Amino acid sequence: MTSYDVALLAGVSQSAVSRCFKPGASISPATQAKVMQAAISLDYIPNAAARSLITRRSNLVAVIISNLANLYYPQVLSDLSQQIARLGKRLLLFTLEREADIGKVLSDVWQYQVDGAVVAAGLSDEQMLEFGRRDVPLVLFNRSPREHAVHAVLCDQGEAARLLVSRLAEAGHRQFAVIDGPGDSAVAQERKAGVLDRLFTLGLPAPIVVSGNYDYASGGRGLRKVIDRLGRVPDAVICGNDIMAIGCLDTARHQMGIQVPLQMSVAGFDALEASGWLSYDITTLRQPVQKMATDAVAMLGELMERRGGNAERRRYCSYLVEGSTARLSSEPAYMAQRLGMMAAA
Structure with a gap:
């Protein structure tokens, strides 16, 4: 089928058919309706843009995604991309250098007629509400929706x-140090808060x-700052991500002569x-990234089909990968305590 066939059936000129499928072109509502029906x-669907005009779906x-330089996010992106393709959709990627850039990025997002969104970055209350006002289904990835009725994994x-x-x-271990992630990262703040909370509960020093x-250089610089402030090597250094941990480890072993994990974990x-x-x-x-991506896209797919419904929040647990850079207890009493509490609940 060609535009000529559509024009013939609709009783209009070929140029009218072209204008109908060109965003912003001048065409009367009556003519547009006849062309669409034909x-x-x-x-006859000449391209994806035209298809979206007919179906109202893009x-x-x-x-x-926030901070693509953080090597955690390429894995997230890969898993999300595979799942979105299985829905028959295409991924439109927007990246942030800083979480504070989210407002500008959202202005770009609204230029497209997206069917839905997965957001792995911090949104303000007003920004979350804007998705609802625009009727764009939203699923948050590794971000808390706080009190909002927003779907999240x-x-x-x-x-x-x-x-x-x-x-x-x-x-x-008694003296801990934390090489924190960016100050505007919600994930970094949650991790730091967890460290502080547990140390306080155990009665250990702050x-x-x-x-x-979240980059390699931060790990090495961070370790030097810790030792300068503490005046000695700490018992354990907890880094906000693995890239900083690798930077910390290389600096400790190859530049400062610190034996890991004998002197420092x-x-x-x-x-x-x-x-x-x-x-x-x-x-x-380790976070169950693949499972989280699968569930996030499945959740979004349901939202795009039915809209509305009660907000669903799925929480997942990380599990410890016991490498060779830290001395760990052989009997995890804390985990046993947690499992006991869960069984009693």
Whole structure:
């Protein structure tokens, strides 16, 4: 079928058919209605943009990801992309250098007629409400919706941090340090809060906390700052992600002559592929990223089909990958305590 066939059936000129499928072109509502009816009858869909005009769906899913330089996110993106393709949709990617850039990125998102969105970045209350006003289904990925009726899949970052601290403390570590993630990262703040909470509960000294940026250099710089402030090597350094843990480990071993884990334990988060390499073998916490991505897209697919409904929040637990960079207790009393509490509940 060609535009000529559509024009013939609709009783209009070929130029009218072209204008009908050109965004912003001048065409009367009556003529547009005739062309659309003819196009549907003839199954004439010249391109994806025209298809969206007819079906009112673009088959585009916006994915907003914070700090793509953090090597955790490429894995998230890969898993989301596969699941979105299985829905018959295409992924439209928006990335942030800083979480504070979300407002500008959303302005770009609204330029497209997206069918839904998965957001792995912090949204303000007003920004979450804007998705509802625009009738764009939204699923948050590893971000808390707070009190809003927003669908979300998220890992319990605080609980993961508490588990790690407990295993280290049970092995005899007393003086902790934290190389934190970016200040505007909700995940980084939840992890730090979990560390502080568990140390307080155990009656251990408050940790030395230094800021980082989720990159390799932050790990090495952070370790030097910790030792400068503390005046000695800490018992354990908990890094906000594995890339910083690798930077910390390289600096400790190759520049400062610190024996890891004999003199100092090092741990991270996210279980990146590089953290499992033989030369690193980082002790870390793994999130079920593939499961989370599968569930997030399935949730979004249901929202795009039926709209509305009660907001669903799915929480997942990280599990400890016991590498060779940290001395851990052989009997995780904290986990046994948690399991006992869950059984009694």
